[in-house]
Amino acid sequence: MAPRVFSPQRSSPTSGDGMSTPSIRTRFAPSPSGHLHVGGARSALFCWAFARGHNGQFLLRIEDTDQKRSSDAASTGFLEDLAWLGIDWDEGPQWHGRGGGDTGPYYQSQRLDIYEPFTQQLLDSGAAYRAFETTEELDAARKLARAEKRAYRYDRAALELDPDTVERFLAEGRPHAVRFKVPDDEPIVVHDAVLGEVRLEPGELEDFVIRKGDGYPTYHFAVVVDDVLMGVTHVIRGQEHLANTSKHALLIDALGFDRPIWAHVSLIFNPDGSKMSKRDKDKTLRAEVKSRGLDSPPEGCGISREHWANWLADKKLQLETDAAASLARVLEISLPEIDVDDFRRAGYLPEVLVNYLSLLGWSPGGDREQFDRSFLVEQFGLDRIVKSPAKFDRSKLLAFNLDAIQAMDADQFVVRLQAFCQDFEPEFLEAMSTHQFKLFALSNKERSKTLRDPVDTGRFFVQSDEQIEWPMTKAIRKAICKGEPNGFDRLAAIRDLLAAAEPWEPAHLEEILSTWAETNCEGNLGKITQPIRVAVSGGPVSPPIYDTLEILGKKAVINRIDRCLANRENAMEASL
């Protein structure tokens, strides 16, 4: 299909935040890997906020020019992730009613014929030339340079080729790359909105490739051409691109267009300073597997023996998201969250992640830390972007999430928890009535740091009475086995009182238990609530006991207490 070409703006974009700026256009340009990494999410967020706050447009472009790596299974996971975060795009891939636009297509692989004339232009003007070295030759030259401890730069051998030879090579159909001829007489100076002026002395930059042997443009060339054609005025991206920017500046100059405003944001790291990478999950899993000496896949993780062996043998292999998650569950460890989707599954609220992410590498100034999207859009500016790198601190994110949940309307929390369960824990919706679920949600709200907390600690609500067991842990022993009388004695004593309780409501249950505690254990409520809690849940933790009992219902409560009492002898034996 013939792409429509946007007429690039020739006037210089005015800098910074001027209200008179005609039309600010920012873009996020990921390569299509499954899910969105938090680093990418932060870049996207900044681009989006800047455009939204300045009456501009935010575009999405997919950089899929790596034929070797772009799999056809290119998922739309990251589009979902963006949508979940509340980052919408004005132009880009079409998805659920958004996207499209006049400057597409928005997949680079569909723009191949767009780049060619620009390559030709540079070739014709002598700003670029053809180079016939093979990858192997170049690799060897690099290796040699390294061995001799000198910096390798392409030697421009192809420039020495006489025109006839070049003609001959071309006639032979020799594969070749096109290189940009980097001017070597003056420094390259790039202005960055965050970093200021960045200079590169002449001779530091080699003649880089702009078109690969397979005819595809390199990233550098495609980015520059696309940004120009799409009318991008502000390029906000991670600092890993800073070194590339001089190439982009040169290319734009040679093509005769105006440079955009660049803003390079510092990188995000793990607390230990390592790169936050998708591999961290596999790393965690491998370490655990190794420390336990597992040489076959544990039951229930859903990984085949063969896959397991391959995964263990090749450290570069990564488990699929689902496989990694179920293995972690079986091993009872938690995986580090890396992708936006991981945070979603872990029960973080999108608005909280947005808030926290925006604080990594930017701040509104003063003491303001917690804010919503509209505040960010209103306040965000390039001038307050932080230069130094940041470490990702999950405990602070968790604290923010807690605050947001606490501040939420009760009804709102029920709805959000319901949506969460729908996506990730349908069991909870299936096993409970609407009324029960509401009680379940409300009784958990004030103690939840994430939407996952209620389901993690409340599994016993959706288990059958027969599934409840009482592993003899320290806490359980203390609650039901220790002392004279012990928890079992108290359970036996209160059992009929509970069975006769009417109505089965928190207030009434409280009355029963307090009265009983008053006469039987000097008002020490814990002496009776804790045994009941253990009996009905199989563990020492639950929502407030009266709520717990109400949600469970009288029948299940009595049944579980009876089963617990029936298990008394085993338990006492195990507790010794």
Next chain:
RNA sequence: GACCCCAUCGUCUAGUCAGGUCUAGGACAUCAGGUUUUCAUCCUGGGAACAGGGGUUCGAAUCCCCUUGGGGUCGCCA
């Protein structure tokens, strides 16, 4: 290794551009008390930083230089 970027509590940061109001503020984490039927909350209080060295200046967290440390890039990957 070469080039580039960066440097305030354990962490994210305010303060730096326009040097004095900074005995450096906030948040998270941490520690000590307290509330609480479990867990989690919640309340009160404490400790905690201008990387080091030289300049400039009446005066430096703020400006300059060096050192050190951290990071990025050095692909016919993006």
